[in-house]
Amino acid sequence: MYIKKQRLLTPGPTPLLPAALHAMMGSDIHHRTEDFRTLYKQVLSDLKHVLGTSNDVLVLVSSGSGGLEAATQNFFSPGDEVLVCSAGKFGERWVDIMKAWGMKATVLTAPYGDAVHSETVEQTLAKNPAIKGVFVQASETSTGTQHDVKSMGLAVKKTNAIFVVDAITGIGTMPLDIAGWGLDIVVGGSQKAFMIPPGLAFLSISPKAWALADSAKAPRFYFDLKREKKNADSGESAWTPNIALLLALAEALKYIKSIGMDKLVENAQLLARATREAVQELGLELFSSSPGSSVTAVRPPAGMDSGVIVKEFRNRFNAIITNGQGSMKGQIFRLAHLGYFDFHDLFAIVAELELILAANGLPVRFGSGVAAVQNVYAGAALPKPAVREPEAALAR
Numbered sequence: 001m002y003i004k005k006q007r008l009l010t011p012g013p014t015p016l017l018p019a020a021l022h023a024m025m026g027s028d029i030h031h032r033t034e035d036f037r038t039l040y041k042q043v044l045s046d047l048k049h050v051l052g053t054s055n056d057v058l059v060l061v062s063s064g065s066g067g068l069e070a071a072t073q074n075f076f077s078p079g080d081e082v083l084v085c086s087a088g089k090f091g092e093r094w095v096d097i098m099k100a101w102g103m104k105a106t107v108l109t110a111p112y113g114d115a116v117h118s119e120t121v122e123q124t125l126a127k128n129p130a131i132k133g134v135f136v137q138a139s140e141t142s143t144g145t146q147h148d149v150k151s152m153g154l155a156v157k158k159t160n161a162i163f164v165v166d167a168i169t170g171i172g173t174m175p176l177d178i179a180g181w182g183l184d185i186v187v188g189g190s191q192k193a194f195m196i197p198p199g200l201a202f203l204s205i206s207p208k209a210w211a212l213a214d215s216a217k218a219p220r221f222y223f224d225l226k227r228e229k230k231n232a233d234s235g236e237s238a239w240t241p242n243i244a245l246l247l248a249l250a251e252a253l254k255y256i257k258s259i260g261m262d263k264l265v266e267n268a269q270l271l272a273r274a275t276r277e278a279v280q281e282l283g284l285e286l287f288s289s290s291p292g293s294s295v296t297a298v299r300p301p302a303g304m305d306s307g308v309i310v311k312e313f314r315n316r317f318n319a320i321i322t323n324g325q326g327s328m329k330g331q332i333f334r335l336a337h338l339g340y341f342d343f344h345d346l347f348a349i350v351a352e353l354e355l356i357l358a359a360n361g362l363p364v365r366f367g368s369g370v371a372a373v374q375n376v377y378a379g380a381a382l383p384k385p386a387v388r389e390p391e392a393a394l395a396r
């Protein structure tokens with residue numbers, strides 16, 4: 001077995017859309033020209049389209065965390081009271097950002113693998129009307145857990161606080177009704193379901209959030225969203241943009257529009273469901289009590305370090321999956337579904353997992369996990385047989 005194609009199967013960066021990758025070679029465009037303005041206007045309008053919002057959508061040159069920081073410094077002042085839902089490493093990142101900007105954060109913590117409940121958010125808001133913002137992960141990538149941002153959003157909507165959602169792995173893996181659920185700020189990142197390399201962050205910003213920005217006193221310069229908005233309105237970015245990634249994004253958005261955002265979500269949901277059924281069929285346990293569709297976190301067999309499975313995928317199949325982060329390292333391995341993942345990938349991943357478990361002495365009936373995936377496919381996505389050509393037409 002000498003040929004092992006490298007496959008990036010992590011929950012970010014994710015597999016790249018070939019058309020997007022090829023488009024990056026046309027990067028010799030200057031950003032203060034009509035060519036650029038045409039590209040940028042298209043990207044901004046397509047982003048709104050796929051996010052299903054009429055709110056302003058802005059693009060920043062940074063990884064997703066830059067979007068999280070911008071969502072903090074542009075709308076709040078040091079000393080402001082905020083509420084943070086923390087259910088994993090990314091929730092902890094919100095807490096760190098609040099600390100860095102001098103905000104007074106009340107933190108609702110769920111153990112790794114669990115979600116923060118919307119009732120708790122509602123009760124905390126009722127007890128503390130001074131809270132100006134509520135922060136959460138739609139999908140907590142470190143534990144494979146999703147939050148009920150709909151119920152949380154409806155609760156926050158009734159207050160003066162704004163709802164700031166890290167949807168970096170939520171976009172494209174779960175429905176997000178930005179206006180209906182009151183998602184005031186939604187942050188996305190290029191290297192997740194958008195199928196392109198890391199380096200761009202996106203923010204959708206509601207009128208309620210913009211109103212709060214008027215009184216926000218945290219210092220800002222590079223991530224000045226009002227400045228960015230003023231430029232975006234004339235088809236330009238405030239600073240030199242990442243042209244290569246914008247070209248890639250334009251192609252990815254064209255692709256997502258062609259299949260439909262709802263179908264991209266359904267794709268992730270179906271793959272996630274098939275993954276859950278397959279790993280349980282193989283006797284493995286899910287880590288999350290509220291599993292989402294961006295990534296599935298799985299406990300290794302008793303007594304086995306999950307790093308062994310991650311390493312085996314790499315060594316045997318050149319497939320890159322992820323271990324747990326922080327204290328979850330060794331405790332879980334994570335299989336991703338967001339963006340450019342398909343059933344073909346999943347059949348291989350599950351077949352390989354069976355081989356890896358067997359090679360490590362576990363009793364595995366080859367094909368049992370794969371059959372679980374096949375059953376989900378057959379039940380949900382098996383197309384009706386194509387209408388057969390009349391024999392006469394074939395003979396001609």
Ligand SMILES: *Cc1c(COP(=O)(O)O)cnc(C)c1O
Nearest residue numbers: 012063064065090139141168169
């Ligand atoms: C990937 C990710 C981020 C962003 O991380 P960066 O490395 O800054 O791109 C933030 N939140 C969640 C939930 C993520 O999955």
